[in-house]
Amino acid sequence: MTNSAFPSLSTPAGPIPADAPQWNRQRRSQMPSHRYRDVYSRVDVPLTSREWPTKRLTAAPLWVPVDLRDGNQALAEPMDPARKLRFFELLIAMGYKEIEIGYPSASQTDYDFVRVIAEGEIVPADVAVVVFTPARRDLIERTVESIRGIRNEVVIHMYTATAPIWREMVLGKGREELRELVLAGARDVLELAGHLPNVRFEFSPEVFNLTEPDYVVEICDAVTELWDATPQRPVILNLPATVEIATPNVYADQIEYMHTRLARRDSVILSVHPHNDRGTGIARAELAVLAGAQRVEGCIFGNGERTGNVDIATLALNLHAQGVDPMIDFSDIDEIRRTVEYCNRIEVHPRHPYVGDLVHTAFSGTHQDAIKKGFAEHRARAAAEGRPERHIEWRVPYLPIDPADLGRSYDAVIRVNSQSGKGGIAYLLESEYGIELPRRMQIDFSRRVQEHTDSTGVEIDAAGLLALFERSYPSSGLGATEATDDPSLPERSAS
Numbered sequence: 427m428t429n430s431a432f433p434s435l436s437t438p439a440g441p442i443p444a445d446a447p448q449w450n451r452q453r454r455s456q457m458p459s460h461r462y463r464d465v466y467s468r469v470d471v472p473l474t475s476r477e478w479p480t481k482r483l484t485a486a487p488l489w490v491p492v493d494l495r496d497g498n499q500a501l502a503e504p505m506d507p508a509r510k511l512r513f514f515e516l517l518i519a520m521g522y523k524e525i526e527i528g529y530p531s532a533s534q535t536d537y538d539f540v541r542v543i544a545e546g547e548i549v550p551a552d553v554a555v556v557v558f559t560p561a562r563r564d565l566i567e568r569t570v571e572s573i574r575g576i577r578n579e580v581v582i583h584m585y586t587a588t589a590p591i592w593r594e595m596v597l598g599k600g601r602e603e604l605r606e607l608v609l610a611g612a613r614d615v616l617e618l619a620g621h622l623p624n625v626r627f628e629f630s631p632e633v634f635n636l637t638e639p640d641y642v643v644e645i646c647d648a649v650t651e652l653w654d655a656t657p658q659r660p661v662i663l664n665l666p667a668t669v670e671i672a673t674p675n676v677y678a679d680q681i682e683y684m685h686t687r688l689a690r691r692d693s694v695i696l697s698v699h700p701h702n703d704r705g706t707g708i709a710r711a712e713l714a715v716l717a718g719a720q721r722v723e724g725c726i727f728g729n730g731e732r733t734g735n736v737d738i739a740t741l742a743l744n745l746h747a748q749g750v751d752p753m754i755d756f757s758d759i760d761e762i763r764r765t766v767e768y769c770n771r772i773e774v775h776p777r778h779p780y781v782g783d784l785v786h787t788a789f790s791g792t793h794q795d796a797i798k799k800g801f802a803e804h805r806a807r808a809a810a811e812g813r814p815e816r817h818i819e820w821r822v823p824y825l826p827i828d829p830a831d832l833g834r835s836y837d838a839v840i841r842v843n844s845q846s847g848k849g850g851i852a853y854l855l856e857s858e859y860g861i862e863l864p865r866r867m868q869i870d871f872s873r874r875v876q877e878h879t880d881s882t883g884v885e886i887d888a889a890g891l892l893a894l895f896e897r898s899y900p901s902s903g904l905g906a907t908e909a910t911d912d913p914s915l916p917e918r919s920a921s
C-alpha cells in the first residue's frame with residue numbers, strides 16, 4: 427500500500443512478530459535487514475566477566491587530537507599550510523600535549539607542514555608530535571626523513587589493517603603473511619628511527635574491533651617485543667574502532683580483554699581511536715577508558731571520515747560536567763569553534779553538544795520557568811554564602827553546565843516563541859530591560875504573546891516583546907520612560 431504524502435514509502439505490510447507484547451503493534455518492515463550480520467557472528471568477544479561496569483571516570487585520559495591527519499584526510503579540500511598552522515596553534519593554546527600533525531608521505535603539503543614544525547620555533551618543549559605511516563618501507567623512509575631535526579618528542583605511528591575482510595580483500599594476506607608485513611614495517615621503523623632518542627613508537631591494528639582477539643594480542647605483543655617497550659620508552663598500542671559495528675559495551679569488553687592480556691602492560695600506553703558510524707563514538711570512548719584505555723585519539727567537534735572521529739571536545743566537557751578537570755581549556759569555546767570551522771570549512775551543527783548555537787537555549791515554557799527559578803536560586807545562594815556566582819556549585823535545571831564556563835553569556839538562554847510561557851517572557855523583560863512584571867500581568871501578557879507568536883509562527887525577541895508590551899499596556903508608562911507605582915502595573919528595577 428502506498429502512502430499518498432510519501433509515494434516512495436510503503437506502509438509496512440508484514441506481520442506483527444509473534445513474540446511482540448500486546449501493546450506493541452509495529453509490523454515487520456520492508457527493510458532488507460537480513461543482509462547484515464550482528465557483531466557476535468563477525469568477531470569473537472571472549473570476555474565472560476568484566477570489571478569496567480563497576481569503574482568510574484575520575485581523571486582525564488591523555489587526549490590526542492588527530493584533526494591534522496584523520497580529520498584532514500576526510501575533508502573535500504584538505505587544509506592548506508596556513509589552515510594547518512592555525513589549527514595547530516589552536517591545539518597548543520588549548521593545552522594538548524600530544525598532537526598528530528600529519529601523514530607526511532601522503533602529500534607534499536603534509537610533508538612540508540612537518541618541516542615547518544621541524545624548522546620553526548612554534549612547538550613548546552613539552553609537546554610531542556605524532557606522524558602517521560603505513561607499514562611500507564618507502565613511506566616509512568619518507569616519514570623518518572620528514573622529522574629530521576625535530577627536537578621535541580616525536581611519535582612514529584605505524585598502522586596496518588588486521589581484520590579478516592581487510593586482510594583478505596584489501597591486502598591479500600593470510601594471518602601469518604600479515605603478521606610478517608606488520609613486523610617488517612616495525613623493523614623498518616626501528617632500523618630507521620630507533621637510534622633517535624626523542625622518538626617513540628605507536629602501532630595501530632586498524633579495524634581492531636573486527637579482528638580476532640587472540641590474533642590481535644599476538645601481533646601487538648610481537649610489536650612491543652620488537653620495539654623493546656619499556657616503562658622509560660613505552661609503546662603506544664592504539665586500538666581503533668575504525669568503523670563502528672557494535673554497541674559500545676562490546677568495545678569496552680574488547681578493550682578490557684586487551685588491557686588484561688597484553689604483555690609488558692606497564693610499558694604499553696593503551697590508546698583508543700573510536701569513529702562514530704553508529705553515533706556512539708562518545709559512549710565507546712568513555713566505556714573504553716573505564717575498561718583500561720589511557721589515551722584517546724579523536725577530533726575536536728568530531729570531524730572525520732563518514733560520520734567522523736570521536737569528538738574529543740564533548741568527551742572532555744563531559745568530564746568537566748562531572749566535576750573532573752578535562753585538562754584542556756575550553757573557556758572560549760566560540761573562538762575554538764570559529765577556528766575549527768575556518769580550517770575544516772565545515773560548520774558545527776546548532777545542536778552539537780556544548781558548542782552548538784542552541785545548546786544553552788530553551789524555547790519551551792516549563793523549561794524556561796525552571797531556568798528562571800534556577801538562576802534566582804543561584805544568585806540568592808551566592809549572596810547568602812558571600813561568594814562569587816562563578817565559584818559556587820551549579821544546579822540550574824536544564825543547563826548541564828554554566829554557559830559562562832565556556833565564555834558564553836546568558837543572552838540566548840531563553841528565547842520566546844509559541845512554545846514559551848510566562849516565566850520565559852518575564853525573564854527576558856527583566857534581564858533585558860529591568861522590568862519586573864507582577865504575576866497577574868505575566869499571565870495576561872503571556873496570553874498576548876502566545877496570540878502573537880501563534881499567528882506569526884516565529885520567534886519574538888526582547889525588543890519585540892517590549893514593543894508588544896507597550897502596545898498592550900499603553901498606560902504602564904514603561905518602555906523608555908519611568909516605572910509606575912500602581913501595584914497592578916510592572917516595576918522597573920534599579921538594574
Ligand SMILES: CC(=O)SCCNC(=O)CCNC(=O)[C@H](O)C(C)(C)COP(=O)(O)OP(=O)(O)OC[C@H]1O[C@@H](n2cnc3c(N)ncnc32)[C@H](O)[C@@H]1OP(=O)(O)O
Pocket residue numbers: 496499529531532533559560561562565585586587596597632668
Ligand atoms: C583508517 C585510516 O585512517 S588509515 C589512513 C588513510 N589515509 C590515507 O589514505 C590518506 C593518505 N594516503 C595517501 O596519500 C595514499 O594512499 C598513499 C600515498 C599513502 C599511498 O598511495 P598509493 O601508493 O597510490 O597506494 P593506494 O592509495 O592505492 O594504497 C593501497 C595500497 O597500499 C596497501 N596498504 C594499505 N594499507 C596499508 C598499510 N597499512 N600498510 C602497508 N600497505 C598498505 C594496499 O594493500 C595497496 O597495495 P597494492 O597497491 O599493492 O594493492
Ligand SMILES: CC(C)C(=O)C(=O)O
Pocket residue numbers: 496585630631632633664666667668699701
Ligand atoms: C589507523 C587508525 C589510527 C585509524 O585512523 C582508524 O582506524 O580509523
